[in-house]
Amino acid sequence: MKTLLAIGDWKDFDTFKKVYKQRKFFRGSNIQVKATNYWSVIDQKLPEIKTKEIIIFLCFPFEYWDKYIEPKKYKGIYGNKSFYTKFIKFWKEIDSKLKNFYKNNKITYINHPKNLATDRDKEMTKKKVAKAGVLIPKTYNTRKVKDILKLLENGRKLFIKVRYGSMGKGITYLEKGRWMTNFRFRNGKILSRKSDYGWTFINITNKTRFLSEILKKDIIIEDAIDPLLIKGRKFDLRMYVFKDKVLYTYGRSNDEKAVTTNISQGAIGEKLSFEKTLPKKQLEFAKQSAIKAIKALGLNFGGVDMMLCADKKKAEFIEINAFPGFPRVRRYNLSRYFIKDIIDNYGDNIAIRKATIDDFDELFKLRLMSKKEELKYSNTLKPITKSKHYYREYLQFDLTKPDRILFVAEDRNKIVGAILAKFFTPLRISRYHKEGKGHISNLFVDKEHRKKGVAENLVKSALEWLKSNKVPHVSLEIHMDNKAAIKLYDKMGFRHFTVKMVKEV
Numbered sequence: 146m147k148t149l150l151a152i153g154d155w156k157d158f159d160t161f162k163k164v165y166k167q168r169k170f171f172r173g174s175n176i177q178v179k180a181t182n183y184w185s186v187i188d189q190k191l192p193e194i195k196t197k198e199i200i201i202f203l204c205f206p207f208e209y210w211d212k213y214i215e216p217k218k219y220k221g222i223y224g225n226k227s228f229y230t231k232f233i234k235f236w237k238e239i240d241s242k243l244k245n246f247y248k249n250n251k252i253t254y255i256n257h258p259k260n261l262a263t264d265r266d267k268e269m270t271k272k273k274v275a276k277a278g279v280l281i282p283k284t285y286n287t288r289k290v291k292d293i294l295k296l297l298e299n300g301r302k303l304f305i306k307v308r309y310g311s312m313g314k315g316i317t318y319l320e321k322g323r324w325m326t327n328f329r330f331r332n333g334k335i336l337s338r339k340s341d342y343g344w345t346f347i348n349i350t351n352k353t354r355f356l357s358e359i360l361k362k363d364i365i366i367e368d369a370i371d372p373l374l375i376k377g378r379k380f381d382l383r384m385y386v387f388k389d390k391v392l393y394t395y396g397r398s399n400d401e402k403a404v405t406t407n408i409s410q411g412a413i414g415e416k417l418s419f420e421k422t423l424p425k426k427q428l429e430f431a432k433q434s435a436i437k438a439i440k441a442l443g444l445n446f447g448g449v450d451m452m453l454c455a456d457k458k459k460a461e462f463i464e465i466n467a468f469p470g471f472p473r474v475r476r477y478n479l480s481r482y483f484i485k486d487i488i489d490n491y492g493d494n495i496a497i498r499k500a501t502i503d504d505f506d507e508l509f510k511l512r513l514m515s516k517k518e519e520l521k522y523s524n525t526l527k528p529i530t531k532s533k534h535y536y537r538e539y540l541q542f543d544l545t546k547p548d549r550i551l552f553v554a555e556d557r558n559k560i561v562g563a564i565l566a567k568f569f570t571p572l573r574i575s576r577y578h579k580e581g582k583g584h585i586s587n588l589f590v591d592k593e594h595r596k597k598g599v600a601e602n603l604v605k606s607a608l609e610w611l612k613s614n615k616v617p618h619v620s621l622e623i624h625m626d627n628k629a630a631i632k633l634y635d636k637m638g639f640r641h642f643t644v645k646m647v648k649e650v
């Protein structure tokens with residue numbers, strides 16, 4: 146068993162609650178689910194977890210953010226560097242507190258906390274994804290009013306965004322004859338809105354005083370992407386990426402004349418079928434870019450915003466969200482697919498196959514482990530240290546002789562169990578002399594992978610192989626004290642047949 150520990154706030158109506166509420170989709174896997182909040186991490190009042198391995202899913206810390214990073218009484222300009230540095234510090238603390246509390250467990254993060262603030266820095270994010278080969282809008286380093294005016298004069302359309310912003314807040318759009326911002330501007334000062342809402346755009350065309358003020362802030366300046374229009378509307382695509390896969394593409398469209406495609410600014414979330422109306426190759430290009438972008442930031446899961454270009458070929462990167470809100474789309478349950486992929490990637494995923502000589506080293510280790518366990522039942526075996534070379538030789542036979550086969554159970558490239566099946570010709574007086582008899586031995590599954598039906602599947606594979614070799618009868622031997630194995634073979638229809646008796650003489 147493993148534990149998925151989801152950490153978030155109950156105030157987070159979105160990802161955290163959705164995944165936790167849908168934990169029934171973990172049923173049947175070897176992952177149990179627990180949830181806690183960030184205060185419990187900070188105060189070290191976390192739930193005890195008995196499984197060795199803990200997979201940690203970190204959701205957005207709304208309460209902490211609202212209390213310490215962007216409080217209501219926050220006076221500074223929205224999206225400045227303190228947002229970022231405080232956030233980095235927060236994740237460092239969370240990481241060390243989790244590692245301290247669960248020092249006897251093995252922690253695997255879905256997204257490592259050290260990478261969870263990077264996406265908040267739009268400049269660094271763009272650099273990293275561009276380096277990975279993702280197309281980004283051209284960026285300008287100048288902070289001079291006259292350079293900007295010249296760019297506009299030359300027909301450029303520009304976005305100026307606060308470097309550490311999000312949610313469509315603090316955005317300025319400039320084109321010749323049309324300047325828009327959703328900051329407020331009073332008495333020569335740029336002002337932020339008090340809440341997340343109401344960041345509507347106002348017209349500030351040719352207010353160079355505003356321009357000169359915004360250029361003094363920590364900002365990024367980039368070309369506006371010339372967007373592909375669908376039914377006269379512009380749109381961006383939020384691509385939910387998990388590892389190498391785009392789980393879901395959520396289109397958000399707005400009027401062609403609108404500045405952004407943020408839902409908070411009037412865009413609407415498109416239906417599931419929207420994806421089908423898009424040029425296929427271009428969509429695929431965007432998906433591949435999104436996967437690259439996630440990797441470039443060291444994330445396993447995230448939302449990447451891509452915009453398809455008017456050329457019907459390319460797609461450009463807008464931003465990454467390490468905490469993408471899950472879309473509200475009827476009949477599409479993203480958490481369910483997300484959970485399925487968590488199970489595929491972090492749960493047990495055991496497959497049975499025939500062993501080859503390449504498996505020798507791994508199998509040898511496994512065999513020694515199993516013999517060590519057998520010593521518990523048997524006092525007639527030599528200590529392993531004295532018989533290692535024999536075991537080596539036997540395994541060599543088992544992997545090469547044509548009368549036998551080894552099956553292995555593999556959990557994502559790691560061998561976790563094995564069984565040996567062979568056939569032989571019994572004496573001429575046996576009624577099976579002609580067809581031969583089968584024998585099963587060396588069944589072993591490592592401790593961590595027991596009680597999941599692995600042994601049963603190994604036995605089934607062995608029986609199928611014997612059957613395909615037309616062997617009508619199979620036997621095996623087992624120590625009386627090996628109760629678990631006896632139970633399994635009983636269940637599979639093996640009968641107790643002879644009794645082996647021993648005595649010291």
Ligand SMILES: Nc1ncnc2c1ncn2[C@@H]1O[C@H](COP(=O)(O)OP(=O)(O)O)[C@@H](O)[C@H]1O
Nearest residue numbers: 282304310311312313314368369370405406464
């Ligand atoms: N270079 C660009 N070209 C076209 N549209 C853009 C560009 N940059 C931003 N936008 C629009 O503005 C929105 C907000 O920008 P974004 O970088 O996502 O900031 P935020 O983090 O505030 O959401 C985007 O969803 C998109 O609609």
Ligand SMILES: [Mg+2]
Nearest residue numbers: 312313450464
């Ligand atoms: Mg955005």
